[in-house]
Amino acid sequence: MDGKVVVSPSIISSLWRFFASVRLTVVLLLCMAVFSILGTVIPQNAAAEDYVRIFGLFRYQLFVLLDIVDMYHSWWFTGLMVLLVVNIVVCSIDRLQTSWRAIFNKNPKFDLKLYRQRKGRIEFSAKVDAIKLELPFQQFIAKRFRYCKVQHTDHGFAVTAEKGRLSRLGVYVVHFSIIVLLLGGLVGSKMGFEGFVTIPEGEAAEVIDLINSGRQLKLPFQIRCDDFEVSFYEGSKRPKEFRSSLTIVENGQDVLKRDVIVNAPLYHQGIGIFQSSYGPVDGPAPQMNRLTEPPEEIELRFQSVTSGMVYTQKSALGKTVEIPEGGGQLSIEQFVPDAKFQSMELGPAIIARFMAKEGETQSVTLPFNFPKFDAMRRGPVVISVVSEHQPAPTEERYYTGLVVSYDPGVGLVYAGFILMIVGCWIAFFMSHKQLVVDVASDGRSSTIIVSGKTNKAGMGFKLQLERLSDQLKQLANGGSRISDQNGPSIK
C-alpha cells in the first residue's frame, strides 16, 4: 500500500511527459494519414456480398473484425482521434505553463549586454551627442512598436521596444480550434439526425428513414411536395435544375412555402431539408383517367420529331390512319384497360400497329394517361391518344427525394473553422519582435547599435532591421543622406 503512494505521482508525470511530446503528435498525425488511405481503397459501408466477391470471405471477416468496413467510425480510428486530442491538450497546457508569464508580461526585460553582442546587430556612428538623439529615436520607434521604453545607460541611452507578443498564442488558437471542431462533430453525431424521405407530387410526409440506424423518425411538422420539376439544358442530357416546391404544414396549417433546389436548402425549426434525388411515381395518379370500355371515337395526336409540328386526327378502333409528313400508317388494333410496361401500371391504353414506309411494322402502346410514353420508342414521330377526360398533354408524375437533417453541432464546427484560419494566420505570419537601439556617446559623437530578435527565424526580420537602421541613420544625420566612412556594418 505504501509503495503505491510513492509510485503514482511518477506514473502520472511520466504519462504527462508521454502526452506532452511532439514526437507523439507527429506519430499520430502520420498514423491517421496512413490509415485514412485504407478507407479510400477499401469501399466503406458496402454490401456484404460485394466485399466477399471482391476480397473473398476470409478477408471480409477480417475487415469486419477490425471494423475496416466502416473504419472512420471504428473504435481504433476514434481512439487515434482521442489520443490526438489528449496530446494537443496536454502539449498546450505544458507549453502555456512556461510561456504564460512571458506572454502576459506588461514590462518585458531586455538584457542590454546580450543585445550588444547579438549576431546580426548593425552598428553605425553619428556626429551628434546622444542627448540630441533620444527624443527623435524614441518617437520614431514608438510609431512602429507597440511597447517602447527608454533606459538610461552609463554613456547614453537605449530604446527598448517590442511588438506582437500575443502572436505567440496563435499556435494555441489552432490547437484549440481542432478541439472545438471535433467537439462540434461529436455533438452533431450524438444529438443530431439525418434521414431520407420520398414524397410524391401532391402528397405530404412527416416520417423519415434515418440513414445510419435504419429506424424511423417522426418530424414535428409535415412536408408537402406541391410540385417537382427537373429541367435540362437545351439539346443535351445535362441537368440544369432539380426543383421541389415544398410547403411546411403544422397542425393542418400551411406555415411556409418555398422551393428547394440543390445548394439552396430550406431550414425550419433548425431542421434542414435538402434536394437529393427524384424519380417517377409508380402507378397512375389518383385523379387519372379510368376508362374501362373503348371510346367510340379515338383522337390521335402526332408530333413530328424533325419538324416539331403537331397534328391531330380522329379515328376509331379497327381503322387505319395515314401518319402526317409521310411517316407511314397506323392501324388501331386493340383497347386494353390496364396496360403494363415492365412493372409500371399504365392504365387504359390503345395498342396499335405502326407501319413505316419501308414496310417495317412495330407494335406501339398508347396509354391514355401518359401522352409522352411513345417518345421512348425514339421514332421520327411521337404518337399519343388524346384523352377526353383529361386535358392533354399531362405531365409524368414524380416523387422528390429529400434529405432531412438536424445538426446542433454545426455552430461549434463553424466556430472551429474560423478559429483555425485566424490561428494559422497568426501562427505563420505574425511574430514577436524585440528591438534594442543602444546609443553610447563620448560627448561629440555617438555609436549606435541596432539589435533585435524574433521568435520566428526568418530572412524578413534581418531586412527589416537593416531598413530600420538606415532610417535611424538618416534621422541621426539631420535627415540628409550622408555616405561617409562610418557607414553601417553588420556584425
Add this chain to the structure above:
Amino acid sequence: MVYNASVLSVVTFIYGLAGTLYLFAWIFRKEMPGRIATWVALVAWLGNTLGIVLRWVESYKMGQEFGHAPFSNMYESLVFFAWTIGIIYLVVERRYQNRVIGAVAMPLACLAIAYASLSPDKVIQPLIPALKSNWLIAHVITCFLGYAAFAVAFGVSIMYLIKSTENPVSKQGVAVRIPSSELLDELTHQLVMFGFLFLTVGIITGAVWAKQAWTRYWSWDPKETWSLITWLIYAALLHFRMMRGWRGKRIAVISVVGFAAVLFTYFGVNFLLAGLHSYGAKL
C-alpha cells in the same frame, strides 16, 4: 469565335520557353537568358490570365445559362493551376531575387496546361446543379493557391536535394548555381506555411459548401479524405520543423512526399477512386 482555347494553347509554349530559358541560364550560368526568362514567364502568366478571362466572358456570350466562372472541370482547374503556379513563382522570384527555381516551376506550369489540352472538356459546358454555388469560386481559388504553393515548394526541395547530393568540395556542376541551402530551406518553409493556410481554407470552404449541397460538411468521400491526408502530412512537416528543429534534407523529403499526396488528391482520386467529386473525372 471562341478564342480562349487558342490563347491557352499558345501560353503552353510560352511557359515551355520560359522553363527552357531558366534551365539554360542555370546550367550555363548565364545572366542574360535568365533575365529574358523572367519576362517570358511574365508574358506567359499574362496570357494565362487573358485566357481565363476570355473563357469567363465567352461562357456568358454563349448564353446566360452557360455563364460561369471557369473553375468547373478538369480542364478549367488545370489552366487555373498553371496560373497559380505562375503567380506564386513570380512573386517568389521577385522577393528572393533568385531564378533557379524557375527551372522547375515553369515546366510544371507548362505541363499542367499541356495536360489540360488533352482533356475532352475544353468545350464550355453549363454548370450542373451541384456546382451552382458561390462557394465554387472561393473553394477552387483557395485550394489551388495551396496546391501551387506546394508545387513551388516541391521545386525548391528538389533543388535542395540536388545540391545536397553534390560533393561540397568540388566547385563544379549545376549545384554551384543553386542558392545557399539556408535560403532554400527557408523558402520551403515559407511556401509550405502559405500552402498550408490556403489548403486549410480550401478544405473549410469545401466543407461549408458540402453542408449546403450534400447536407454534411464531412462525409469521408475519397477526395475529402485525401485532402485530409495531405493536410496531415504538411502538419507533420511543420511540427518537425518548428518543434523538433528539423532542417534541410529531411524537410525537403517530406515536402516531396507531401506534393505526391497533393497530386494524388488532385488526379489520383479522380481517376482511381469513385466519389462525390466526379466533375473532373473525364480526362
